[in-house]
Amino acid sequence: MRIAVDAMGGDHAPRVVVEGAVRAARELPTTEVILVGRTPKIEPLLREFSDRTGRVRIEHAASVVHMGDSPVEALRRKGDTSIGRCAELAKAGEADAILSAGNTGAAVAAAALAMGTLKGIRKPGIAAPFPTMTGGQCVVIDVGANVKPKPEHLLDYGIMATEYVAAILGTPNPSVGLLNVGAEDAKGNELVKETHALFRASHLNFAGNVEGRDIFKGEVDAVVCDGFVGNVLLKVAEGVAEAVLGTIRNALMEKLIYRIGAGLCRPAFRRLGGELNSSAYGGAQLLGINGICIISHGSADSKAISNAIRVATELSDKHVNDRIVETARKLKSKTQAETVSA
């Protein structure tokens, strides 16, 4: 598996990206990493983190799409950007996957344009794993690729989530819930009502409507929603987790006795930090494109980057895209057969 990594994307780029890439190459014996970006910036870091695998190389790209840039405009205007070059490498067949912790919109636009969508899939969506209270994960799709989807796009997300969860998390026949404002079938706006009917008729393992709270309960494997709602959800979840942990941290610094108590609990807090931290999952995946595109968090550390490269390797090894195409084909031929026999 060859992965083109946007070395310039993310709050701590290029340092943590190069470090994560070197670590991934060491841990994944069949993975080749192409670090894309400004060679003079990347080269000294690659020496510093001393890659000995010979499977990490640099591909120069002169400019960078920054976090605040308008994605499509920046891709056009700036010319040779690191994320744009990653996508070109994939298009040219020189990379099987791309990875960026930079501007999400730019990564989505570049990947979708260069790779195209999978056969039978109408729109790509971003799948993001959330930790659950039962120690597992719940994958939410879409967290921001498509803010105005149609019901059939959400059905495609259900297919993609099913195959992603089955392959990457090893869950047989994963359950998929539809995010709504209540559990009853008749709830919600027009989009979810129409989507509900599509899912009911679909033969996916449909868990019915679920509410925002259910994502964290561990009772459903995947949750489907439109990209506007999903993006708000993702950022609210991050905001609440930060606020709760920050408030606890401040409260425990107030008195000496609390600081002593917190000191005794430090290993537990440290482990928790790891569990709640998104770095364990490496990032979100843009599913539905004819290739692999991982979108890491802007705050990704080197561990998150190397985990993201590991996930890309698994997506490739387990042929998730082939499975998505096959399931979409089966679903559609079933629906057609039923329409004909009806």
Place this chain on the structure above:
Amino acid sequence: MRIAVDAMGGDHAPRVVVEGAVRAARELPTTEVILVGRTPKIEPLLREFSDRTGRVRIEHAASVVHMGDSPVEALRRKGDTSIGRCAELAKAGEADAILSAGNTGAAVAAAALAMGTLKGIRKPGIAAPFPTMTGGQCVVIDVGANVKPKPEHLLDYGIMATEYVAAILGTPNPSVGLLNVGAEDAKGNELVKETHALFRASHLNFAGNVEGRDIFKGEVDAVVCDGFVGNVLLKVAEGVAEAVLGTIRNALMEKLIYRIGAGLCRPAFRRLGGELNSSAYGGAQLLGINGICIISHGSADSKAISNAIRVATELSDKHVNDRIVETARKLKSKTQAETVSA
């Protein structure tokens, strides 16, 4: 101020509702509480919590809208429900406010139907306060009254949030953000793009687009969104807070040394529990109706109920509804004047 309280609504009703009502009457010398529901259930509790103010009375209602019931259908079919009777008391001028910790949809439907909307306001919305990292609050409206609003409904929410925050939290000229998937003006779906233009032209203290994370940063006083997104947001925030605190609790029970450490920190944890707990705010408010309707959380305890009654008293004392009508009138006459002069 006379408030009709749905004594049968909520996970711990009628016990905590009666307890909260008695406490509120003791603390608020001008407030009269009418406990609405099954007299044989309420009477013994009222004796147990020994009201000595003489300002708590019972109004019998034979049936209850349960949490799982379809709101409008249940209100019709069940006849004399506790929440329906609360709304009737308000309609008849026998109560200035109503309060329920039961089925939210039923409370919204009953209140909107019986009280009607305020002059100049097109749709009511539910405003919910969220604690921020800076120790303040951010009010989000709408968290579920209207899952398919138009841009002008969201503008009305902005007016309502402004006057609510100014009156209840004492913030002069509160800032109002529009919930979106990014800070740039051009982001989002059609609804938020059109709403953005309305807010820009409005003379409200518009903070522009905000993201889900910003709600908890304390940089904006109120956030406006559609009821579908707001309801998901509310439940995700609750789910994450529960999951984080639950995970911490479990981790701190694992070893004796952690339990000792956690024991030293107990007063800090207890205070935090209070800060993060929604009971401090009493509940959400249905704003935009010609009256006062407080919707408490299903898990409300007696403290949450008495706080909700206190908030209802403040909404009444500070004439929030008059202020909303006045601001809506000014905004519309300004817009008309500008249209004429243009």
